[in-house]
Amino acid sequence: MNTDLCALSIPELQAGFRSKAFTPVEAITALEQRISTTDPTVGAFLSRNFEHAVEAASNADISLPLGGVPIGIKDAIAVRGEFCTCASKILSGFRAPYDATVIARLRAAGAIPFGRLNMDEFAMGSSTENSSCQVTHNPWDPTRIPGGSSGGSAAAVAASQVPAALGSDTGGSIRQPAALCGCVGLKPSYGRVSRYGLVAFASSLDQIGPLARTTRDCAAVLGAIAGKDPRDSTSLELPPEDFLAGLGKDDLKGIRLGLPKEYFVDGMDPRVKASVEKAVDFCAQLGAEIREISLPHTEYAVSVYYIIATAEASANLSRFDGVRYGRRAENPSDIMDLYLRSRAEGFGSEVKRRIILGTYVLSSGYYDAYYLRAQKVRTLIRRDFTAAFDSVDAIVCPTSPEPAFPIGDRTDDPLKMYLADIFTIAANLAGICGISVPCGFIGEGEKKLPVGLQFLGKPLDEAGLLRIADTYERASGFTNLRAPL
Amino acid sequence: MAAPELDVQAVARLARVALSEEEVATFGAQLGRVLEHIELLGRVDISGVEPTAHANPVFNVLRDDEPIAGLQKEEVLALAPRQANSLVIVPKVIE
Numbered sequence: 261m262n263t264d265l266c267a268l269s270i271p272e273l274q275a276g277f278r279s280k281a282f283t284p285v286e287a288i289t290a291l292e293q294r295i296s297t298t299d300p301t302v303g304a305f306l307s308r309n310f311e312h313a314v315e316a317a318s319n320a321d322i323s324l325p326l327g328g329v330p331i332g333i334k335d336a337i338a339v340r341g342e343f344c345t346c347a348s349k350i351l352s353g354f355r356a357p358y359d360a361t362v363i364a365r366l367r368a369a370g371a372i373p374f375g376r377l378n379m380d381e382f383a384m385g386s387s388t389e390n391s392s393c394q395v396t397h398n399p400w401d402p403t404r405i406p407g408g409s410s411g412g413s414a415a416a417v418a419a420s421q422v423p424a425a426l427g428s429d430t431g432g433s434i435r436q437p438a439a440l441c442g443c444v445g446l447k448p449s450y451g452r453v454s455r456y457g458l459v460a461f462a463s464s465l466d467q468i469g470p471l472a473r474t475t476r477d478c479a480a481v482l483g484a485i486a487g488k489d490p491r492d493s494t495s496l497e498l499p500p501e502d503f504l505a506g507l508g509k510d511d512l513k514g515i516r517l518g519l520p521k522e523y524f525v526d527g528m529d530p531r532v533k534a535s536v537e538k539a540v541d542f543c544a545q546l547g548a549e550i551r552e553i554s555l556p557h558t559e560y561a562v563s564v565y566y567i568i569a570t571a572e573a574s575a576n577l578s579r580f581d582g583v584r585y586g587r588r589a590e591n592p593s594d595i596m597d598l599y600l601r602s603r604a605e606g607f608g609s610e611v612k613r614r615i616i617l618g619t620y621v622l623s624s625g626y627y628d629a630y631y632l633r634a635q636k637v638r639t640l641i642r643r644d645f646t647a648a649f650d651s652v653d654a655i656v657c658p659t660s661p662e663p664a665f666p667i668g669d670r671t672d673d674p675l676k677m678y679l680a681d682i683f684t685i686a687a688n689l690a691g692i693c694g695i696s697v698p699c700g701f702i703g704e705g706e707k708k709l710p711v712g713l714q715f716l717g718k719p720l721d722e723a724g725l726l727r728i729a730d731t732y733e734r735a736s737g738f739t740n741l742r743a744p745l
Numbered sequence: 746m747a748a749p750e751l752d753v754q755a756v757a758r759l760a761r762v763a764l765s766e767e768e769v770a771t772f773g774a775q776l777g778r779v780l781e782h783i784e785l786l787g788r789v790d791i792s793g794v795e796p797t798a799h800a801n802p803v804f805n806v807l808r809d810d811e812p813i814a815g816l817q818k819e820e821v822l823a824l825a826p827r828q829a830n831s832l833v834i835v836p837k838v839i840e
Contacts, residue, residue, distance in 0.1 A: 616753060
């Protein structure tokens, strides 16, 4: 067989299955071999069950929308019988007793959930360095971080270890690693995808979404996982949509793209700025009308986020108490000792830091000053977007202010790490959808580091957002990028 | 807004996390800087603005009242650090 099965996109895999050029078992076997040779360098996978995957592949119904397609899974999403640890010691050895709704839907669409992908512990981080399990390396330059928190998902896709993966995005955790690893990452609108079976971080912000090497593949995965779920009361009842239908356009004529002046800030890497400006010019060449817009409350987004997200996290993570599942400290003297020590031993530094901040901003006497004020500024941030979308169809801006930074570069400075999310956070606060696509490279020594371009769309306008991203991606040629490994 | 008066040790106890002396010192300094940054929000005029808890305000969502299979008792109990007689075992909580 001459074709490198690991290089194929989802439609190429499906065409091969249907023409009997190769089988789903051959595809998963090729990926397993690729993982065996590349993952000692990348470190994306925490575990994988190849035997199960082969069994599923041998029974795959290739007539289904994702029939026989392997999808990597972030370690925060429950797959029945498999480890689900959120890369945390407190869940070490925990196996999920049920499938998340997105997993059940992937299976119903014929896909094969394959492997557990590394992440920042409980999705708290922007570099995957907060994993308690292992370091994940950027496939484009293994001395650098892959971004986070879905760093394992982005690295596995960029390293051609899987054609697509699921991640979760609370403040940029799909889009930022996608940008830093040169792949496409979609955060759906709040309410588009059920979170049942996703370990909760910040419930008013969390969304599950796909990462892949093309926008089309992200659209195919979104089509499978989207929809109302009685088990997640925030999922919305919406008419079924074919997210692939509008793709394949050659130009952006008639599309109004907003360029937010607040998103080109001092302190961002000038090479990222240049790359994004070139991409915006290219969108104009493709026929888009570029309009300068203002999102005046942008500078407050990081502060609002670190109040709301930590507050919600402190509540959500109270379930890890050492009682019903997960790690329990040895020989507790009483129940308080059991809680205090199980959580002290189980959680890493960043998780403790955020639980403490979240508990503080919710505590008596500080609630109004922090949490309530943050929720009000959140309203203003949301209104900024509503006003902007009156005059534009989508917003175009950088995904991350800088390319992948060296491993260990800023682990001692949480505030600096938090500011890495400056361009992605507002979308979660406003509940809109966003996608990152590659738009160029920055040379760094012998290596080249990918740069991401972010499009932000109106709430529930994934179809429009995907259409724009797909047109840009194919016309620009920054499509199906594969890290040289 | 209130000046940051973060007593890390006290908040950690509320959050049921034991911290070492070193962690108390490190977190205190780091979170002090984060809270300083957050003070920025004091500048925003929020008079008359309603808070947003969720991007899509939906209320009273109920699913159809149809029984569906839950998880198997044995399977769930097997996840507990200690269990016996179909119960999760914890240290004595009532004197």
